[in-house]
Amino acid sequence: MRARMRRALVLRVRTCAVRRGVGGLMPRTLVVVGAGVSGLAAALHLSRVVPAAKVSEIGLESELLPITYNDAATKNRYLFVGGKLCKLPTSIRSVFSKLPPFSQPLAWSLAREPILPRSKEEDESVHAFFTRRFGAEMADYVVDSLCRGIFAGDSRKLSVRSCFPPLFKAERSWGSVLLGMLVGSGAVKWDGAKTEVMERARREGWAQWSLRRGMQSLPEAMEAALRAKGVEIHLHSPVTELRPAADGGCQVLTEGGILAADHVFSALPAGVLGPLLPTAWRPLAQALGKIGSVSVAVVNLEYEGRVLPVTGFGHLVPSGECGEILGVVYDSCSTPQHDRSGPPTTRLTVMMGGSWFTGAFGDPQRVSKERLLERAKETVQEQLGITGQPLTAIVKVHKDCIPQYGVGHWKLLADISEWTVSHRVPLTLLGASYDGVSVNDCIYQAQRGVERLQG
The missing domain is CATH 3.90.660.20 (Protoporphyrinogen oxidase, mitochondrial; domain 2)
Incomplete structure (x- = not known):
């Protein structure tokens, strides 16, 4: 993985002297290391292509394959328990019915949740959280499986605060996951530009989407859009080191030479980025190695x-x-x-x-x-x-x-942020290692990372 990821694209974006908020001018030369979806989305936003409009702006609107909430593929989902397929409840009536693999209707677990005391813990495992609020069967069957489907991980080790932040915030704010979700507590609200595609998705009730030629066509179209914008893309350029520059910027060392940057966006996995950092940034490298x-x-x-x-x-x-x-x-x-x-x-x-x-x-x-x-x-x-x-x-x-995202992941990210800010490290961390593993998460966090630099 490390050898392969170090061969990710290196992109250099030259911006005009855009005025930031309080901090003055935005850096003029920015390098994006790693060109998966996160890196490409950051470069697109930096080059003035709005990620929120990614599908229409890069010519993929006609390629969309929406899957709505009314589609059988959305409504019919199963668990394999006890040697057979068990359909998950999909209606109010089914919630009040005793369905395998559960020993009682789910309504009982849901009804008691709002009256349970809230936790004062700063974090806990996903499994512990759901056992406490909804019972062992919900945790063992549904949530255990969900964590395996999303994170390919163990719900007994994953952090509820980092993996399911809306649920954590709902209990913290309202004392109940169900009450908090009903009033929208903790939900992530899109604060970027709205597009026709987004409005269509809301109007038609999209649960998810794909592309006619497969999801690979998304990064391919993003790359083509960047080239059309004049962004430098260095193919087959393994990054060997990031080095602080005397002027406060950063040098990106590759097998093909050195790229000077005022600021670097890293979309490499945390474990790949850590070994590339200089000795002076060892605390940051050590923190990244814990992810x-x-x-x-x-x-x-x-x-x-x-x-x-x-x-x-x-x-x-x-x-x-x-x-x-x-x-x-x-x-x-x-x-x-x-x-x-x-x-x-x-x-x-x-x-x-x-x-x-x-x-x-x-x-x-x-x-x-x-x-x-x-x-x-x-x-x-x-x-x-x-x-x-x-x-x-x-x-x-x-x-x-x-x-x-293990228990305590949120604190690790807070420590990383505090260290990079206090030591004036010209580096923004992007990608699935930090704040969401889905394609949508990566694109959204890429935009937020660029906006934070803009001030």
Whole structure:
């Protein structure tokens, strides 16, 4: 992961002398290290392309594939518990019904939550938080699975304050998660420019979205937009070191030379950035090294015919059921537009590993693709009853791909921020390592990072 990520793009954006708030002029030469979605979004915003308009501004509006809240892929979600698929409640009536794997209707857990005392802890694990407020079954089945689906992580180690900040803030402000959510406490409100696409999403009730040619077309279009704006993009330029400059700026050392910058935006993972920092910034490097990450194996399978026993987005697997199998996405249900033309087929994605990768498969760099493929085929046979051989199989191991926000992550970020400000470090940290792992989170935080520099 580290060798590969150091080969990320290096972008240099030259701005005009834009006046900041109280702080004077914004730096003129800015370097963005790492050009995943976060780095590209920051560069787009710096070059005056508004990230909020990302889809329309970079020519992808016609490529959008919205999935609404009324779609079966949104309404039908499952857990695999006790050797069978269990549909999660999707209506008020189902909340009052006793449905497997729960021993009683969820309404009982929900009804008692508003009268429970609030915690005075500054942070706690996601599992402890939900056990305390909604009971063990909600924590063991639903929330455990949810953390595996989003973070590929262990809910007993992940921070509720950092992973689910609206829920933490709701209890802190109102003494109840449900009451707080009803009044909108803790919800993140978009404070950027509104666009037609955003209004359409609100009007039509989008739950999520994809792109007709796949999500890879997003960074490709962002790169093309940056080139059109005259942004320098240095391909295949491994960054070897960041070095403070005498003028208060920063030098970015690459195998191709040295880039001088007034300010650097790093979109590298925390664990990759740390070793690149100078000795004088050792406290920062040590803090970054505390932000861990996990590896995930993703196996895409395509089968002949319509072979799924149910229709929906997919199913998640609680860690108590099977540690290394995180879940299965029913791609043909959520984005049928991506299916091949001709006779019908069924596309699935099996997600494996995460916090359980090493224990189940060993070293992510050494495990064979054949072993992962066999485990994925066993999974769809055991959990979905699909016995045939796949027409297509693609196996990828994404090493250290999802950061883990452990208990106390918020304090670590506060310490990092305080140290960089007090030592006048010309560096802004972006990306999934800090404040949200989704694509939307990364784009939003990239915009906020640029705005903070602007003052």
